[in-house]
Amino acid sequence: MNIHIRNEQMADIQAIFDLTEVAFREQEYSSHTEQFIVNALRDSNQLTVSLVAENDQNIVGHIALSPVQISDRTKGWYGLGPISVLPKYQAQGIGSQLMKAGLVALKDLQAAGCVLLGDPQYYGRFGFKADTRLILEGVPAEYFQILTFSEIVPTGYVTYADAFNATESSPSTV
Numbered sequence: 001m002n003i004h005i006r007n008e009q010m011a012d013i014q015a016i017f018d019l020t021e022v023a024f025r026e027q028e029y030s031s032h033t034e035q036f037i038v039n040a041l042r043d044s045n046q047l048t049v050s051l052v053a054e055n056d057q058n059i060v061g062h063i064a065l066s067p068v069q070i071s072d073r074t075k076g077w078y079g080l081g082p083i084s085v086l087p088k089y090q091a092q093g094i095g096s097q098l099m100k101a102g103l104v105a106l107k108d109l110q111a112a113g114c115v116l117l118g119d120p121q122y123y124g125r126f127g128f129k130a131d132t133r134l135i136l137e138g139v140p141a142e143y144f145q146i147l148t149f150s151e152i153v154p155t156g157y158v159t160y161a162d163a164f165n166a167t168e169s170s171p172s173t174v
Helices: 010-024 034-043 094-108 120-124
Strands: 003-007 049-055 058-067 077-085 113-117 144-148 156-159
Touching: 003 094, 010 034, 010 049, 010 058, 010 077, 034 058, 034 077, 049 094, 058 094, 077 094, 120 144
Parallel strands: 077 113
Antiparallel strands: 003 049, 049 058, 058 077, 113 144
16 A cells, blocks of 8 residues: 655645545544534634645545644643544554654754543654653553653643534535
8 A cells, every 4th residue: 555644735624524434433531622612723723734635636634733832831742633543444554644644844944842541552653652751630640651752751731722623514614
């Protein structure tokens, strides 16, 4: 399979919405609002990195990265997610390719680090680990993980963009 990772384009918005909805449709842990979150991030200019994975010019995966706020006022940290791969393409390394490309994009932006909420075994492969210095309220500590790009780890509560509260799309995006 020939996968090409590239930046999202305006013409990709509907395909990203559709694939994100399908990717999370059967997931028990999902709020089933991930596709709305991506659109809300884009609409609020918080979608800092948005990469798609293409196979034969079809979008089969997507990763979103957006700024997070830390209560100690440390700057330059981003939240990863959602990351989506069409079900029939899962477990073929596409998510890993998107992860690696997303992290490279953050480093190119001179980001200080990245946080995410997810499976420690999966994301540990990319260097993410739980660290009690950063807290996402209401989430078990082992599932909230960080990856720092320097020796400095901030201390405090992490807040994601308001877009993560989206439950539907604005009429202009889809």
